Amino acid sequence: MNVHIRCKGNVAPSCGVNSVELANKLAEMGLQAGGLSKRNTMQVKEPRRQSSERTESTTTEVRPDTPRLGISDFTFLQVLGKGSFGKVMLAKLNSKDHVFAIKVLKKDIILQDDDVECTMTEKRVLSLARCHPYLTQLYCCFQTPVICEGMLLLL
Numbered sequence: 001m002n003v004h005i006r007c008k009g010n011v012a013p014s015c016g017v018n019s020v021e022l023a024n025k026l027a028e029m030g031l032q033a034g035g036l037s038k039r040n041t042m043q044v045k046e047p048r049r050q051s052s053e054r055t056e057s058t059t060t061e062v063r064p065d066t067p068r069l070g071i072s073d074f075t076f077l078q079v080l081g082k083g084s085f086g087k088v089m090l091a092k093l094n095s096k097d098h099v100f101a102i103k104v105l106k107k108d109i110i111l112q113d114d115d116v117e118c119t120m121t122e123k124r125v126l127s128l129a130r131c132h133p134y135l136t137q138l139y140c141c142f143q144t145p146v147i148c149e150g151m152l153l154l155l
């Protein structure tokens with residue numbers, strides 16, 4: 001279960017899921033809780049590290065022609081919404097006419113709330129969610145040394 005530390009006390013341990021029913025359904029599908037059968041295994045590429053001091057970015061789909069993106073590659077246009085750790089901003093990629101939603105997470109707030117693991121889990125889930133009908137696609141992540149971590153999401 002992936003919830004903010006401070007919300008844990010308000011959420012049922014199973015998150016409302018009937019674990020017996022879930023185990024039965026998984027068994028019907030040839031799956032086991034905690035693991036996926038071979039036919040459903042997804043391959044996750046390890047993010048590449050960048051030596052740049054300015055920003056560090058990781059793209060979910062690593063292609064040789066994929067440019068490294070950082071905060072200076074975008075023009076921030078407006079706030080789309082606010083979450084527990086920061087804002088989601090509408091931003092335009094300067095080199096193209098594409099706009100994205102960028103989730104800007106404040107590192108100090110994440111550390112203060114002890115939510116690093118929860119944040120990294122959200123990132124991993126979204127990077128696996130390419131073409132999922134109900135989840136936004138994560139294109140890339142980057143961070144600045146001090147200010148923020150940005151998650152580039154499909155708008």
Ligand SMILES: Nc1ncnc2c1ncn2[C@@H]1O[C@H](COP(=O)(O)OP(=O)(O)OP(=O)(O)O)[C@@H](O)[C@H]1O
Pocket residue numbers: 080081082083084085086087088101103136153154155
């Ligand atoms: N891809 C997106 N496109 C447009 N607006 C978005 C997008 N992602 C988030 N938003 C807006 O930003 C708000 C905050 O999103 P965010 O993911 O930070 O927080 P949350 O999921 O609501 O809560 P939490 O911070 O607890 O995860 C959302 O409620 C929504 O209004």
